[in-house]
Amino acid sequence: MTNPVLSVRNLNIDYIGAETDFHAVKNVSFDIAPGELFGLAGRSGCGKSTIAFAVSRLHRPPALIRKGSQILVDGRDVLTLDDAELRKFRWREVAMVFQSAMNSLNPVLTIEDQFHDVLRTHTGMSRAAARERAAELLKLVDISPDRLSAYPHQCSGGMRQRIVIAICLALNPKLLIMDEPTTALDVVVQREILQRIDVLRRQLGFSVLFITHDLSLMVQVSDRIGIMLEGELVEVNDSRTIYRAPQHAYTRKLWASMPRLHGVQITGEVAP
Amino acid sequence: MTKAAPILALDKVSKIFGRADNPLYAARDVSFALHPGRTLAMVGESGSGKTTAARLIMREYTPDAGQLLFRGAPLGKADSKALKAYRSSVQMVFQDPFSSLNPAHTIHYHLDRPLRLHQRKLSHAQRHAAVEELLTRVKLDPAQLMGKFPHELSGGQRQRISIARALAVNPQVIVADEPTSMLDVSVRLGILNLLNDMKRQLGLALLYITHDIATARYVAEDIMVMYAGQIVEWGDMEAVLGDPQHPYTRLLLSAVPDPDRRFSEAGEELNQIETIRRQSALPQPEIRQIAENHFIRPMP
Ligand SMILES: Nc1ncnc2c1ncn2[C@@H]1O[C@H](COP(=O)(O)OP(=O)(O)OP(=O)(O)O)[C@@H](O)[C@H]1O
Numbered sequence: 001m002t003n004p005v006l007s008v009r010n011l012n013i014d015y016i017g018a019e020t021d022f023h024a025v026k027n028v029s030f031d032i033a034p035g036e037l038f039g040l041a042g043r044s045g046c047g048k049s050t051i052a053f054a055v056s057r058l059h060r061p062p063a064l065i066r067k068g069s070q071i072l073v074d075g076r077d078v079l080t081l082d083d084a085e086l087r088k089f090r091w092r093e094v095a096m097v098f099q100s101a102m103n104s105l106n107p108v109l110t111i112e113d114q115f116h117d118v119l120r121t122h123t124g125m126s127r128a129a130a131r132e133r134a135a136e137l138l139k140l141v142d143i144s145p146d147r148l149s150a151y152p153h154q155c156s157g158g159m160r161q162r163i164v165i166a167i168c169l170a171l172n173p174k175l176l177i178m179d180e181p182t183t184a185l186d187v188v189v190q191r192e193i194l195q196r197i198d199v200l201r202r203q204l205g206f207s208v209l210f211i212t213h214d215l216s217l218m219v220q221v222s223d224r225i226g227i228m229l230e231g232e233l234v235e236v237n238d239s240r241t242i243y244r245a246p247q248h249a250y251t252r253k254l255w256a257s258m259p260r261l262h263g264v265q266i267t268g269e270v271a272p
Numbered sequence: 273m274t275k276a277a278p279i280l281a282l283d284k285v286s287k288i289f290g291r292a293d294n295p296l297y298a299a300r301d302v303s304f305a306l307h308p309g310r311t312l313a314m315v316g317e318s319g320s321g322k323t324t325a326a327r328l329i330m331r332e333y334t335p336d337a338g339q340l341l342f343r344g345a346p347l348g349k350a351d352s353k354a355l356k357a358y359r360s361s362v363q364m365v366f367q368d369p370f371s372s373l374n375p376a377h378t379i380h381y382h383l384d385r386p387l388r389l390h391q392r393k394l395s396h397a398q399r400h401a402a403v404e405e406l407l408t409r410v411k412l413d414p415a416q417l418m419g420k421f422p423h424e425l426s427g428g429q430r431q432r433i434s435i436a437r438a439l440a441v442n443p444q445v446i447v448a449d450e451p452t453s454m455l456d457v458s459v460r461l462g463i464l465n466l467l468n469d470m471k472r473q474l475g476l477a478l479l480y481i482t483h484d485i486a487t488a489r490y491v492a493e494d495i496m497v498m499y500a501g502q503i504v505e506w507g508d509m510e511a512v513l514g515d516p517q518h519p520y521t522r523l524l525l526s527a528v529p530d531p532d533r534r535f536s537e538a539g540e541e542l543n544q545i546e547t548i549r550r551q552s553a554l555p556q557p558e559i560r561q562i563a564e565n566h567f568i569r570p571m572p
Pocket residue numbers: 015022024042043044045046047048049050051061062063213
């Protein structure tokens with residue numbers, strides 16, 4: 001891939017234990033192109049979040065990234081950034097939405113204050129300018145600017161999740177990481193949010209690393225998908241191939257364990 | 273296929289929460305019937321009233337209107353003997369297999385206890401054999417698991433124990449409220465297969481409650497779609513999924529993850545979410561038949 005936004009090379013991550021270490025991510029390499037929506041799928045515990053945290057440089061001990069691993073954002077190795085560079089990197093280069101993000105808003109601040117916090121810290125924007133920018137960002141995620149004066153508890157879960165996404169987009173990051181962003185939400189709300197992300201990434205040109213356990217959803221929205229199994233990336237393909245002609249036995253096994261909404265039902269014989 | 277007579281039915285049941293001046297209908301005029309050897313799926317979003325329906329069946333809530341029928345007889349008039357029969361005939365499997373098991377007791381205890389309570393005639397040795405049989409039925413190794421505690425089991429194993437416990441009293445009806453929603457995909461199918469086996473081999477009547485319509489299609493012959501306490505559409509699974517008629521069902525189905533449809537092929541309904549939600553929440557007393565086993569309550 002020429003000029004990928006994200007390039008992960010030979011990524012190895014251990015969780016350091018008292019007696020033994022756990023090799024959670026094993027020699028993983030993949031690229032994400034500008035504007036691309038890349039999905040990372042696999043069963044619980046296969047290492048998806050561990051990768052997401054490492055890419056956003058939010059990993060903490062006992063997670064330890066092995067020497068020789070590379071995570072390049074726009075060609076620059078984020079693993080070598082010092083504290084000052086890291087502050088610039090976060091939000092501006094890579095922003096991350098967590099599964100429980102809708103509960104991560106500060107309960108005593110209004111929505112406007114939460115935007116102002118990020119915008120002031122990173123751009124020194126005045127309150128008036130931040131207010132204008134926040135209204136613009138809320139509109140992007142289909143929320144009326146009159147919500148700016150609301151507190152998080154006055155917003156529904158779906159609305160809070162969209163607000164977090166809007167805050168993540170505040171500094172025009174090149175890469176948005178979404179780790180199970182809608183798992184706690186109802187399907188209709190989930191669909192509204194992801195549909196919006198899909199439109200925005202085309203409109204604004206950012207790339208997305210999307211993590212979910214729902215392979216059907218992932219096929220619908222992603223351009224390409226990586227399938228993980230016990231810390232290894234076992235298949236990377238465009239989403240049509242992942243669905244119609246999966247190459248790895250494990251990908252086929254995943255599909256064989258997922259009941260179908262339409263057409264021929266799975267036989268149920270190959271429970272992994 | 274001709275259906276056997278229903279074993280359990282809800283007849284125009286309503287359940288209202290909140291104050292009289294601002295009532296919240298968690299169930300509004302809900303009617304459905306469970307038949308031996310068949311699974312009925314209840315699907316709907318959070319807060320639509322699914323668990324309320326389960327609680328009404330488990331008699332944790334009493335209806336504010338309407339009645340429950342057990343083998344055709346109103347439960348409200350039942351004597352204590354009939355109520356006892358009802359209690360052992362109708363069992364529930366919960367969403368969270370961990371919180372429904374007691375951490376202080378072994379797996380053997382969890383399965384032995386219902387046998388002691390409901391099948392008093394069994395000897396100690398007979399009960400032990402029955403526990404082994406139950407574990408085998410849910411595809412767990414008795415020798416390996418009998419002495420273990422709930423925290424020593426995986427999520428999938430724990431949900432198998434809940435199912436075995438429900439089976440211990442030889443029920444005729446099982447109400448499963450989101451039994452797989454906390455489980456990883458890799459173990460979900462095993463539980464769904466188990467539900468199917470129970471239906472086929474033991475002739476149980478199943479109510480399968482879920483927000484996951486694809487799994488509903490895997491286990492159930494019939495489906496009903498709940499919204500704001502009302503069943504807005506119901507009938508044969510393939511008929512409803514293949515030709516959804518109620519705007520809310522269409523909205524729900526257009527939002528369900530479906531690998532056969534890219535996001536760009538979104539249905540019209542997704543542009544009218546607010547309108548559909550608002551109108552679907554209004555009382556819809558009329559019932560319209562779409563096909564032999566396919567009904568909707570048209571929006572007013
Ligand atoms: N702080 C930690 N200490 C030790 N091991 C950990 C820690 N965090 C995660 N692990 C282990 O690393 C592996 C990968 O975890 P990770 O959270 O990345 O999985 P995941 O793919 O995101 O799973 P899920 O779908 O459940 O979110 C798991 O086996 C997990 O038990």
